[in-house]
Amino acid sequence: MMAKKIIKASRVERASRVAKVEVEAEETVKKQRAPKDLTTLRGFRDVLPEEEPYWNRVRDNARQLAEYYSFGRLDLPLLEYADLFQRTLGKATDVIEKEMYVFTDPSGYDVALRPEATAQTVRAYINHGMLNRPQPVKLYYEGQMFRHDRPQAGRYRQFNQFGFESIGEADPIVDAQLIVIGERFFRDLGLNVVVEINSIGTSETRKAYVMELVSYFRGFRKNLSEDDKRRLQKNPLRLLDSKEPYMAELLKDAPQIVDWLDEASKNHFMKVLEFLEEIEVPYRLNPHLVRGLDYYNRTVFEMYLAGETSSEASQGALLSGGRYDGLVEMLGGREGTPACGFACGMERVVSALKEAGVDPNPRFQPRVFFAQLGDAARRKGLRLFEEFRAEHIQVAEAFGKGSLKAQLEVANKMNAAYTIILGQKEVLDGTIIIRDMDSGAQEIVDAGKVVSIMQKRLVL
RNA sequence: GCGGCCAUGGUGAAACGGUUAUCACAGGGGUUUGUGGUACCUCUAUUACGGGUUCGAUUCCCGUUGGCCGCCCCA
Numbered sequence: 001m002m003a004k005k006i007i008k009a010s011r012v013e014r015a016s017r018v019a020k021v022e023v024e025a026e027e028t029v030k031k032q033r034a035p036k037d038l039t040t041l042r043g044f045r046d047v048l049p050e051e052e053p054y055w056n057r058v059r060d061n062a063r064q065l066a067e068y069y070s071f072g073r074l075d076l077p078l079l080e081y082a083d084l085f086q087r088t089l090g091k092a093t094d095v096i097e098k099e100m101y102v103f104t105d106p107s108g109y110d111v112a113l114r115p116e117a118t119a120q121t122v123r124a125y126i127n128h129g130m131l132n133r134p135q136p137v138k139l140y141y142e143g144q145m146f147r148h149d150r151p152q153a154g155r156y157r158q159f160n161q162f163g164f165e166s167i168g169e170a171d172p173i174v175d176a177q178l179i180v181i182g183e184r185f186f187r188d189l190g191l192n193v194v195v196e197i198n199s200i201g202t203s204e205t206r207k208a209y210v211m212e213l214v215s216y217f218r219g220f221r222k223n224l225s226e227d228d229k230r231r232l233q234k235n236p237l238r239l240l241d242s243k244e245p246y247m248a249e250l251l252k253d254a255p256q257i258v259d260w261l262d263e264a265s266k267n268h269f270m271k272v273l274e275f276l277e278e279i280e281v282p283y284r285l286n287p288h289l290v291r292g293l294d295y296y297n298r299t300v301f302e303m304y305l306a307g308e309t310s311s312e313a314s315q316g317a318l319l320s321g322g323r324y325d326g327l328v329e330m331l332g333g334r335e336g337t338p339a340c341g342f343a344c345g346m347e348r349v350v351s352a353l354k355e356a357g358v359d360p361n362p363r364f365q366p367r368v369f370f371a372q373l374g375d376a377a378r379r380k381g382l383r384l385f386e387e388f389r390a391e392h393i394q395v396a397e398a399f400g401k402g403s404l405k406a407q408l409e410v411a412n413k414m415n416a417a418y419t420i421i422l423g424q425k426e427v428l429d430g431t432i433i434i435r436d437m438d439s440g441a442q443e444i445v446d447a448g449k450v451v452s453i454m455q456k457r458l459v460l
Numbered sequence: 461g462c463g464g465c466c467a468u469g470g471u472g473a474a475a476c477g478g479u480u481a482u483c484a485c486a487g488g489g490g491u492u493u494g495u496g497g498u499a500c501c502u503c504u505a506u507u508a509c510g511g512g513u514u515c516g517a518u519u520c521c522c523g524u525u526g527g528c529c530g531c532c533c534c535a
């Protein structure tokens with residue numbers, strides 16, 4: 001009896017397992033790509049050496065600013081418990097609802113590739129007891145983020161952000177200085193941006209405002225598009241930056257969030273604006289600016305390329321941020337810990353740099369080429385190469401090539417100013433040839449002195 | 461997630477449904493033994509993948525995948 005039951009159960013179990021495997025196999029086949037079709041995943045890309053100079057400029061610039069304004073570098077993991085983001089970003093946001101790379105790791109935990117780094121930064125602040133450091137704790141990060149949304153202009157599934165976060169100080173000067181840093185970042189790169197700014201108050205005043213907003217738009221419900229109806233349901237604040245053409249008219253008489261701010265938030269906002277005026281950072285008040293993630297309160301801001309407004313920017317904001325005074329507490333940190341920060345989309349900055357024709361300053365530009373003939377020369381050359389390196393002179397080579405002609409071709413293509421040529425004869429004589437690539441003039445010098453001679457030549 | 465446009469070598473393009481799929485550039489190798497920026501020769505594509513229509517498909521149709529763009533959302 002017992003045995004029969006077991007057999008029965010196991011048969012059923014086996015059957016379902018087989019069915020499952022079949023379903024899985026079918027899915028796998030469907031998703032698998034032809035072996036010849038060797039590409040990256042959708043929305044993921046390789047950055048090739050030619051593009052790297054732009055990235056270096058962006059990264060260097062951000063790092064220098066971080067150093068100057070005393071933001072400590074914080075490197076964070078790419079993978080976190082999924083829960084960290086689910087708790088903080090807001091249940092109704094797309095980032096949580098459908099864009100996160102969530103999976104079960106081999107230990108059985110629900111983990112997620114980070115879609116952004118602010119929640120992580122706060123997690124690290126709490127984890128490492130940073131409340132015991134002098135406040136505010138100023139942190140800077142950069143790295144890859146992951147969101148599974150549809151690739152588009154300036155939008156990738158893996159993208160890079162750098163961010164500045166200041167945790168533990170409520171004074172509006174923090175907000176203002178962060179905006180200054182952001183604006184300076186672009187100015188240093190030769191990009192003109194416009195700062196858009198707004199205040200969304202506290203979560204309580206926002207709630208009251210949202211109710212008012214909803215009741216206002218309910219009156220026009222039948223005029224609204226499907227998208228806007230959905231916003232009305234799910235995320236009414238989004239109605240404010242809806243791109244529907246009829247919206248401009250409707251918004252004219254709609255309640256304004258600034259009118260609903262509590263006294264403290266209003267004061268805070270005024271002070272931020274005063275600081276900005278003091279330091280002469282041009283800004284544009286945008287009463288319809290709301291941020292997508294739930295943790296923001298009071299000051300919110302975004303930066304766009306000059307000449308573009310938020311509604312027409314082809315790839316959205318280059319940088320955005322704001323205050324998030326409730327987040328530390330929400331994650332279990334000390335009650336009432338204030339914070340403010342921003343994140344910048346580096347892909348968008350790189351593309352703006354290219355668009356603007358900014359010179360990226362390639363770093364690797366060797367001006368000396370070493371050409372060799374024969375095994376003895378190659379052996380010597382390998383050594384000589386190291387001697388140049390010790391003197392910090394960049395030398396290019398093509399040790400793999402045999403003929404002098406081929407090597408000179410390479411030297412020419414890379415625009416070398418000089419080629420030093422070492423052949424059988426020179427090895428025996430202890431000499432070496434220096435060829436000026438512009439004039440074609442050559443001179444034979446003592447092999448032992450070539451490094452110091454080149455050193456002098458390159459200074460001129 | 462929804463919609464529009466698109467898909468030929470490393471790159472940019474060409475080929476009325478009919479030969480060994482053409483051209484330019486880039487790249488590799490060479491034009492007899494040690495000299496580049498000019499020449500010549502030569503090599504590098506099962507036309508994204510899968511299916512269908514057809515005597516015959518790079519060309520027409522469907523699906524998949526991917527890219528660009530708009531929406532949603534966001535950096």
